[in-house]
Amino acid sequence: MTTLLIDLGNTALKWCTLDDPQPRTVVHRDRTDFKEALYAEWLALRPERVVGSAVAAPNLAFSMTKFFNDHGWVWEWLRPQAVFRNETLTLVNCYDNPMRLGADRWNAAIGAVSASPGRTLLVVHMGTATTVDTIVRESEGSYRFEGGRIAPGPTLMLKGLTDGIPTLSNEMGVWQPFPTATRDAIATGIIDAQVGLVLRALDEAARKDPNPLLLLAGGAAGFVAPHLKGAIPELRVHHNLVLQGLAARAVASGTETAT
Ligand SMILES: Nc1ncnc2c1ncn2[C@@H]1O[C@H](COP(=O)(O)OP(=O)(O)OP(=O)(O)O)[C@@H](O)[C@H]1O
Ligand SMILES: CC(C)(CO)[C@@H](O)C(=O)NCCC(=O)O
Incomplete structure (x- = not known):
């Protein structure tokens, strides 16, 4: 079938x-x-x-x-759940209202734990929005989706800037330590905002587990990844986590706990 x-x-x-x-x-x-x-x-x-x-x-x-x-x-x-359970893992959704969590974030979390078991994870999706979600490993096979951050993705940041300030050009330049042209100033501002968001979340995740693994996905991942690699040696670019989560849920149907 x-x-x-x-x-x-x-x-x-x-x-x-x-x-x-x-x-x-x-x-x-x-x-x-x-x-x-x-x-x-x-x-x-x-x-x-x-x-x-x-x-x-x-x-x-x-x-x-x-x-x-x-x-x-x-x-x-498939909507978010309070708990996902299959033969190898249990993932608890700690959102105040689990059903309010984006289905993409929940399904990606299941995909991430299935693809990289045994670790506390920071799952970063840089697409239209950037989401940075922390999944803490509690014990063998047991994980908690602790929550995450939502911000505009790089393209939306540029759009927000130039929609709000029409005199600014909407060109993306390149990252510079000291940008001296508008397009480079914008690119550097946006890249550093994305990097800062991830590093802040990583700091908080490291309070729960000293050795989190960062998984980076999404259409804009390639734009930001080179600037994260220096600060985060253990970074894996791993796309299509939502599809992997859907595969895990499709296989588990009938045995998973849908609450
Ligand atoms: N090289 C790039 N540099 C910056 N942004 C990019 C690049 N390539 C794609 N993007 C942006 O990534 C976004 C698309 O991401 P993705 O392919 O993850 O879409 P998606 O799965 O629909 O994700 P989302 O649900 O967040 O939109 C678009 O906003 C696009 O402008
Ligand atoms: C944050 C987005 C837009 C990212 O695609 C999506 O996951 C969503 O609509 N989420 C609902 C709100 C939330 O996750 O808290």
Whole structure:
């Protein structure tokens, strides 16, 4: 049986199947012309089940759900949970209201612990938004999603700056220790803001566990990673954590604790 996994993010839609985890990406923002080709690809796979995570584009999610119904595919948009449990791990969601946590952050947390077990993790997703989430390892196989930070991603920071101050040029330059041109001043400000956000969270995580591992993902990860590497030697760029989390949940269905 083919299971289709779908990560519907703010900018991009990523998908794969349970048997073939190689992800395909479609940038959906401001576009609708991709649907026909995408649906044709999915039809060719003849999935019987669809497991997704959606935080954006409700109209697109609705249209996809209708498409799944039309073809009799069983579908689930997986929401956050109070606890995820499978054969090897238990992850507790410490959000005040666990259901208010973004589905992408929760599914990525499950993907992160599945991919890098045995460690306290700082999971950083630099996409439209930057999120920095701490997952503490409590004991063998037992983890807590302790909470995290949400900030604009680099592109949104640039947009916020130039929307608010139209006289500024919206060019991104390069990082400089002492920027002497506007575009470099903006690039340096944005990169340092992203780096600072991660380092602050890492400091706090290190109070809970002295040796956290940083996992970095998202479309803007490559833009910031070189500036984090000096400060954080143990940094792994690890994309598609949401899809990995969906795979873990799809496999665990029936045994996981859905609360
Ligand atoms: N080289 C780059 N430098 C800076 N930003 C980039 C770069 N490449 C992509 N981005 C930004 O990354 C974002 C897309 O990230 P991603 O592919 O993680 O999308 P996503 O999965 O939809 O994530 P999100 O749900 O946060 O949007 C866009 O805002 C895009 O402008
Ligand atoms: C923060 C974003 C936008 C990141 O994609 C998403 O996870 C979301 O809409 N979250 C809901 C709010 C929260 O996680 O607290």
